[in-house]
Amino acid sequence: MSVDRYEMVVGLEVHVQLKTRTKAFCACSTMYGAPPNVNTCPVCLALPGTLPVLNAEAVRLAVRAAHALGCTVKPISVFARKNYFYPDLPKGYQISQYDRPLAVNGSLRIGENADGTPITVGITRLHLEEDAGKSIHDRYAAVTAIDLNRSGVPLTEIVSEPDMRSAQEAGAYLRALKQILEFTDVSDVNMEEGSLRVDANVSARLRGETRLGTKTEVKNMNSFSGVERALQAEFERQVGVLDGGGRVEQQTMLWDGARGIVRPARSKEASHDYRYFPEPDLPPLVLSKEWIEEQRQSLPELPAARRARFVREYALSPREVDVLTSSVILADYYEQTARAHGDPKTAANWVTGEVLAAVNAAGTSLREFPVRPSDLAGLLSLVRDGKVSHTAAKRIFGEMRRSGEPPAQIAEREGLLQEGSDDAITVWVEEVLAEHPDESRRFLAGERKLLGVLVGAVMKKSKGRADPRRVNQLLSSRASG
Ligand SMILES: [Zn+2]
Structure with missing residues (x-):
């Protein structure tokens, strides 16, 4: 297999939990680690007749992230329903943004080339959405449990251009993004607690080719190094297919970190037709130009x-x-x-x-x-x-x-202050000379190599408080005098 003839092309979709106290559309706590289903209410449980109310702090944080990534923040953006059926999605849809996202056209510097020119990755869009709940498959035998504490937690999704050319560049992008989100205090960006999740679009093409190859979506990665390993594995799999004269099939692949392989998702895990349509329960999000600019000015x-x-x-x-x-x-x-x-x-x-x-x-x-x-x-x-x-x-x-x-x-x-006064040091020096008569005699007679031993003895006697330079000077002056 000639991996070297091929080039990897990667774009990343990163979901980041915004650091708000309460959820995106209700007043429930976003606290991590609460007992299952404690942080829920009729809104995030999707009981009939409830209506969402947008959390202003979530908007502010997403706008900060957008500015920090050099995006243009839109004065008008629109919420949309992303429809799919899943047990941990009580409404049967997620509130997201679709064709009119909050912000577009940013970029992120991820490092520099050998000649000092910057390597940047384009940011296609940044939008607001809510998280789904969580299906827990491994806690109870033969049943899947549902925890809706995360249902309605505010997220921002940051979508990059397919500008990365290696797994290492994807890793550098994620580290740079994490750093920006931390510096701006937008998110805790903790992958273990689920406050940052990454999906990757990856394709392979012959070097020199300008058209994009067929991409697959890689999911289920739970660390930055896992992302890098998954991308490399998927790239090599695609190169194997292409080199064998085959065609890459557009599909969703799941990373199996324990085995270090990617495998195709079963159809129900694969991409959906989300049938997006505008959210009728929320008006368009309208932000004044002044407020948007104020947010930019207040960035750290x-x-x-x-x-x-x-x-x-x-x-x-x-x-x-x-x-x-x-x-x-x-x-x-x-x-x-x-x-x-x-x-x-x-x-x-x-x-x-x-x-x-x-x-x-x-x-x-x-x-x-x-x-x-x-x-x-x-x-x-x-x-x-x-x-x-x-x-x-x-x-x-x-x-x-x-x-x-x-x-x-x-x-x-602890008696660790150095004794600078000559009086105190002189007393220690005298005592040491008296206690080591043989060494003293030889030292005073000119045997300079004993200086170190005597300085050490004085330092020990002073319990480290004597200034060693001064001890040295005082002893030396005795020898020559
Ligand atoms: Zn709630």
Whole structure:
């Protein structure tokens, strides 16, 4: 099979849960992890006679996402019914948007070529819709259970152009999209909790060919790496078909992550004729130009801009900047530390090193991390001002991680403040010389190689509080004098 002669063409449809407190068309909670069917009401249970009322916050968040992706937000968009029958869809349709979506024509930068030119992926459209419920097949023997907590949860669907040419590019697109949605606080983008779902359209064509090949839709992927593996598997399957002189059939494929294969969906899992028509229970969504513009103005600094500013303002390496801007919370944490301490380079070393290692080891997020940026800055300043040694700083940091106490307090209590005064150091030096008569005699007679041993003994006696440079100087002066 000559995979190299072929090129992969991928477009992605990403469903993102908008971070609202309540559902899209009723006041039920969107809280994840509630007992089944607790977050429901007559509207999202689709009892007869109920009417949907649009959640304004869902609109605001979707518009923010649209702006962040460079889309044009439409002053008028229209809700439509997407009809299909499924046990976890009580209304028998989903409220979505169809031929008049909320926003169109955006783009997302996913990286750059070797020559520095950007690689971008076009965004075809972004629209609002509601989620369906959930069928649970594996909890009870021989029955499928239905949980309608997700029924009516607000989503935005972001549809890309078929601009990606490899599984890696699709992965880069998803990571860039996730980052933008996090930076703008539009979604929690958590694939495990179902707040981000990805379907892929993939086709294969001979390199140099400009027409698109027949595509298939790949579903059932539950991680970004799963998407990459599924795309590669489906691409290779299609190349096998084409190379054998066959034709790719337009169909839905399901990814089986455990076995690492794609298989055709059974017909009932395959694409439907949704018979879209305008939603009669909701008027068109009308947004004023001023309000749309206000939303654009209120966007926070986006990942690319923040990366560029970190390089410019703090003179950090591209690798450090990539790590530090990987999430808003980390970027904020770093920036607050750097500003409070005044030395961005040292702050970057500590945040990308000690802080991330500690957060990872604790298996939590930076949000729950007990060491506040101002306290970390305080610790770094103690080191810079010679008040604690680097070794002591790591011990103090360890204690801060446990107790959240300020560093100076810990240093004081644990006796880790460096003793700068010559009086105290001189006493320790004298004691050490007296306790090691043989080494002292040889050192004072000019055996310089014993200096290290004696400095070590003084440091030990001072329990790390002595400034080692000063100990060195005082001992040296004794030897030569
Ligand atoms: Zn409800």
